[in-house]
Amino acid sequence: MARADASSVRRAWDCDCGGERLVAVRRGSLGGLGASVERMRSGIARMLGDAPTSCPWRAYADPVVAQALSLRSRGKLGAVQLDEQPAIVVDAMLAIDGAQGHVEAMDARAERDRREAERRMAEAQRKG
């Protein structure tokens, strides 16, 4: 993505990351980009219960998120005693796991519905 595009995306997310404060930008004011960001934001809120307050990239700069991702990758190696970890980091890791599981389940359901629709369509064509 070109640099100008990245800036537009940040503006569309109403986010002040990237070292500049992008204030007083109305959501959706960037035409197609703003509208698509708004769809993503409301989609995330619908799926996970919370609308993001910043752009997705900013979340990686959050120290709790960074430690939760690190703990998650170490946990997959079986090298972590969870009881000894900071409670907030473990909560965040479980939230990330839950969110990923939820999204994967929704994706799987959408894929199943799509295949079912294709199967019915193919069946209808055969009969027709």
Added chain:
Amino acid sequence: MHHESDPTKELHISVSFDPAIDRAAMGRDFATHFGRVGERIDETRYGTRDRSLLKYVAGARASVFVLRPLRVYERAQCDSLPTAESRWLRALSYALVRAEVCPPLSWKSEAVFPRESSDGRPMLDSDGLDYLGELVSYEALLEIGAVAYARSRLGPFVEGFAPLPATSAFVLGRQSLSHADTHAPTTSATSITDAV
């Protein structure tokens, strides 16, 4: 940002009612720093606890409490307790790294450290809590403990500050004291009775 910058690190905090803190000079920063304290402020969060926002009364020094994040098993111990106050005090006993108390909040200057418990980890035991409470007041322990507990949760400072449940032992105790004060005879009434 409406919460502290990094709840995975140690946090240095002061008590909202420390006389060394110049609430008037802080203005709106007071609510930003402490969240909702003692009165209805629109800010419904605990506040940033950003020390750069603090302003002090000239010549005064605020007491400082250093808290570390609670571990999973420590928070589970807190969660198993029945009342908000007991959870906060237990959180404080786990999370306190040191307290540097001084006048005017405390009646003397002292650094308080937790003792090592049987499992080798430093923990403020009940004697330590009592001693610290004598120095800085029970309310201060509750406020610091509430922060220690709340910052162990995601969205750490999202609850109103120290809104004790109306049925909590502390609130009921305070109410009964208040009622006792109301019904107690005043010195002037006594003197009138004596005169009659």
